[in-house]
Amino acid sequence: MKKKIKKTSLADIAKALGVSKTLVSMVLNDKGNENGINADTQKRVWAKARELDYKPNMMARSLRMGRSNTIGLIVADISNIFYARLCRAVEDAASKHSYHVLFSSSDENADKERKLIQTLRERQADGLIISTTLEEKDVDKLHEQNVPFVLVDRFIPNSKTPFVTADNYGGSLALTEHLIKIGIEKIALFTISPSHLTSITERARGYKDALLKHNLPFHPELIREIPYDDIKNSVRRELTRLLRPPHSIHGLFVSNNNIAKATLEILEDLRLRIPRDVSLVCFDDIDMFRHTDPPITAVAQPVERMGQKAVEILLDKLKNGKKARKKDQIFLKTKVIPRRSCGSFLRKS
Amino acid sequence: MKKKIKKTSLADIAKALGVSKTLVSMVLNDKGNENGINADTQKRVWAKARELDYKPNMMARSLRMGRSNTIGLIVADISNIFYARLCRAVEDAASKHSYHVLFSSSDENADKERKLIQTLRERQADGLIISTTLEEKDVDKLHEQNVPFVLVDRFIPNSKTPFVTADNYGGSLALTEHLIKIGIEKIALFTISPSHLTSITERARGYKDALLKHNLPFHPELIREIPYDDIKNSVRRELTRLLRPPHSIHGLFVSNNNIAKATLEILEDLRLRIPRDVSLVCFDDIDMFRHTDPPITAVAQPVERMGQKAVEILLDKLKNGKKARKKDQIFLKTKVIPRRSCGSFLRKS
DNA sequence: ATCTCTTTCTAAAACGTTTAAGCGCGATTG
DNA sequence: CAATCGCGCTTAAACGTTTTAGAAAGAGAT
Numbered sequence: 001m002k003k004k005i006k007k008t009s010l011a012d013i014a015k016a017l018g019v020s021k022t023l024v025s026m027v028l029n030d031k032g033n034e035n036g037i038n039a040d041t042q043k044r045v046w047a048k049a050r051e052l053d054y055k056p057n058m059m060a061r062s063l064r065m066g067r068s069n070t071i072g073l074i075v076a077d078i079s080n081i082f083y084a085r086l087c088r089a090v091e092d093a094a095s096k097h098s099y100h101v102l103f104s105s106s107d108e109n110a111d112k113e114r115k116l117i118q119t120l121r122e123r124q125a126d127g128l129i130i131s132t133t134l135e136e137k138d139v140d141k142l143h144e145q146n147v148p149f150v151l152v153d154r155f156i157p158n159s160k161t162p163f164v165t166a167d168n169y170g171g172s173l174a175l176t177e178h179l180i181k182i183g184i185e186k187i188a189l190f191t192i193s194p195s196h197l198t199s200i201t202e203r204a205r206g207y208k209d210a211l212l213k214h215n216l217p218f219h220p221e222l223i224r225e226i227p228y229d230d231i232k233n234s235v236r237r238e239l240t241r242l243l244r245p246p247h248s249i250h251g252l253f254v255s256n257n258n259i260a261k262a263t264l265e266i267l268e269d270l271r272l273r274i275p276r277d278v279s280l281v282c283f284d285d286i287d288m289f290r291h292t293d294p295p296i297t298a299v300a301q302p303v304e305r306m307g308q309k310a311v312e313i314l315l316d317k318l319k320n321g322k323k324a325r326k327k328d329q330i331f332l333k334t335k336v337i338p339r340r341s342c343g344s345f346l347r348k349s
Numbered sequence: 350m351k352k353k354i355k356k357t358s359l360a361d362i363a364k365a366l367g368v369s370k371t372l373v374s375m376v377l378n379d380k381g382n383e384n385g386i387n388a389d390t391q392k393r394v395w396a397k398a399r400e401l402d403y404k405p406n407m408m409a410r411s412l413r414m415g416r417s418n419t420i421g422l423i424v425a426d427i428s429n430i431f432y433a434r435l436c437r438a439v440e441d442a443a444s445k446h447s448y449h450v451l452f453s454s455s456d457e458n459a460d461k462e463r464k465l466i467q468t469l470r471e472r473q474a475d476g477l478i479i480s481t482t483l484e485e486k487d488v489d490k491l492h493e494q495n496v497p498f499v500l501v502d503r504f505i506p507n508s509k510t511p512f513v514t515a516d517n518y519g520g521s522l523a524l525t526e527h528l529i530k531i532g533i534e535k536i537a538l539f540t541i542s543p544s545h546l547t548s549i550t551e552r553a554r555g556y557k558d559a560l561l562k563h564n565l566p567f568h569p570e571l572i573r574e575i576p577y578d579d580i581k582n583s584v585r586r587e588l589t590r591l592l593r594p595p596h597s598i599h600g601l602f603v604s605n606n607n608i609a610k611a612t613l614e615i616l617e618d619l620r621l622r623i624p625r626d627v628s629l630v631c632f633d634d635i636d637m638f639r640h641t642d643p644p645i646t647a648v649a650q651p652v653e654r655m656g657q658k659a660v661e662i663l664l665d666k667l668k669n670g671k672k673a674r675k676k677d678q679i680f681l682k683t684k685v686i687p688r689r690s691c692g693s694f695l696r697k698s
Numbered sequence: 699a700t701c702t703c704t705t706t707c708t709a710a711a712a713c714g715t716t717t718a719a720g721c722g723c724g725a726t727t728g
Numbered sequence: 729c730a731a732t733c734g735c736g737c738t739t740a741a742a743c744g745t746t747t748t749a750g751a752a753a754g755a756g757a758t
Binding site: 294 | 402404405406407408409411412417426427428429430433434436437440441449450451452453454467468470471472473494610613614617635636637639640641642643
């Protein structure tokens with residue numbers, strides 16, 4: 001019925017040529033010379049391999065060699081442009097070293113993430129790159145299971161875990177100061193849950209320190225947490241509340257591009273204009289912020305470098321054992337990109 | 350030195366319990382009952398497995414079973430929001446059937462794509478989903494090698510190859526008509542190379558037929574091909590040329606979101622405004638088109654369904670053999686989303 | 699005639715699974 | 729009391745590699 005066409009294996013080539021599998025394997029791995037295989041025999045092997053359209057079976061090879069040349073990558077959501085870029089960077093960097101990448105989206109869900117880690121390990125990923133939503137103790141457990149891994153975008157404070165992240169604190173400080181310098185002082189901050197993520201706490205810390213630095217009052221109730229899975233409704237609720245007394249904010253700092261999108265949408269619904277009714281800044285710049293109405297001031301992260309660095313560190317760990325090194329904890333510089341979403345006048349009056 | 354901690358295998362559990370690997374395997378695969386394994390023994394196996402933190406080695410399993418539960422997915426560029434969404438959809442659909450996805454970006458480069466296909470096959474992907482840039486004969490070759498695969502976004506005309514694509518023709522026809530109805534008649538089309546892709550040729554065909562349908566002149570020289578790897582410069586060149594006599598276009602139809610972005614940028618550079626100086630419409634809607642200045646009229650594609658359907662068809666092929674069926678060639682409905690980038694007045698005068 | 703050294707190649711084990719075939723034994727049947 | 733059956737389990741092969749250890753054969757040395 002359904003004719004199962006067997007793929008050609010080393011054994012097939014060996015049999016066809018009347019030599020051993022060993023020989024064929026050596027030749028096709030370019031170890032023919034170092035094993036003193038006759039040049040002519042080598043040619044015959046190559047020819048036959050081509051003739052039979054031989055393709056090595058990586059599963060068998062990995063099984064035997066105990067390594068798969070695969071990296072597992074876990075991000076919150078690969079359809080978010082930030083992670084999509086990160087994935088691409090990781091893919092490119094990995095493929096330079098002939099590694100492949102197994103992507104997965106965790107949706108910021110710790111359970112799902114744990115399962116994904118498990119699966120990736122079952123699939124014998126040699127190492128993991130994770131934009132983790134886990135807490136310290138989970139990550140410690142990962143260490144015990146001695147899986148080589150590197151965190152991206154977020155990190156675990158006071159831990160030896162290697163990571164590559166943007167300078168979320170510095171970026172947020174600068175971004176908030178940008179608002180303050182323009183004269184905007186009542187600034188709310190929309191963070192995203194789960195809120196223990198350092199990418200988020202650090203942004204909040206930067207925001208707070210900027211206020212303090214400029215002797216402005218810090219009101220904890222101006223920091224609002226937007227749940228990852230209900231962004232639009234939360235933004236609507238918080239925004240309408242904050243824009244009227246007693247808060248009457250003048251500026252809004254949103255912690256990621258998804259919240260920014262929702263904010264634009266809600267403001268439009270409410271017939272409110274940026275920056276007339278509120279100034280907006282966003283952590284994480286995306287292309288289209290240049291073309292929105294108005295263009296949005298944002299902090300740009302070096303996403304591509306982030307991916308590259310993470311791969312670099314991971315592969316280094318894979319090669320040279322896994323002693324933690326200080327220089328494997330990396331903060332990348334960010335950059336404020338001023339655009340027109342902040343007005344340019346003092347509005348305290 | 351670097352202590353290699355062996356992972357626990359079936360054999361370890363078997364030895365610890367004084368039973369055979371077979372038994373352990375059966376129990377852990379939930380085939381204990383159907384193989385009449387004593388309930389108590391089953392419990393002991395599970396307990397020991399947990400105790401030793403057993404994780405099955407999927408490489409070994411795949412090797413033995415001849416299938417990896419992995420789907421290979423090749424797109425042009427995973428950092429393009431369209432493909433990122435597609436990837437996410439494929440990931441979700443696949444994981445529902447406990448398949449994993451191995452993504453790769455081909456950069457619209459046929460050679461790279463061929464290599465990726467090869468690699469994915471070496472890695473024993475059970476099937477492939479490809480947004481292909483290959484030509485018919487390459488795809489035929491793939492068939493011969495009897496790899497199950499499904500094309501997405503693009504298809505091969507007059508071929509039995511299964512595919513899932515948006516109705517590029519219908520969408521483009523409608524989008525062009527949208528312009529025409531507003532009174533815009535001199536419309537240029539920016540396609541993207543490589544231009545043999547049906548996703549592109551179909552869009553051109555829709556554009557042309559819309560003109561003919563409304564008895565408007567069709568000028569082939571108004572169709573400009575923008576190379577994938579040099580979008581910005583080409584757009585600048587073509588745009589400046591087309592906006593002045595003798596062409597003096599009033600409308601511009603761009604074939605994907607990347608070209609739209611570049612167009613927005615260039616127009617800004619040139620101090621030109623949409624729709625005052627030119628009307629703009631885009632095939633493929635992205636979130637941010639709602640918030641650009643002005644919001645951009647676009648054709649939305651059901652990307653998520655596209656991914657789902659592709660997975661569905663592929664998995665069906667994997668299960669039920671590979672006879673080509675008519676209903677495995679799918680065109681998905683698109684939808685014009687009118688926004689303010691087209692003006693709303695007759696401008697022929 | 700034996701020993702040793704190259705050169706070229708091979709046998710067999712190992713990686714961790716799944717699966718086809720079948721074994722030992724007590725209970726049931728005729 | 730022999731034959732049969734079912735239960736609970738095992739043996740061994742197989743998947744396609746890589747790798748370790750060593751073999752066959754001819755050449756040169758003694």
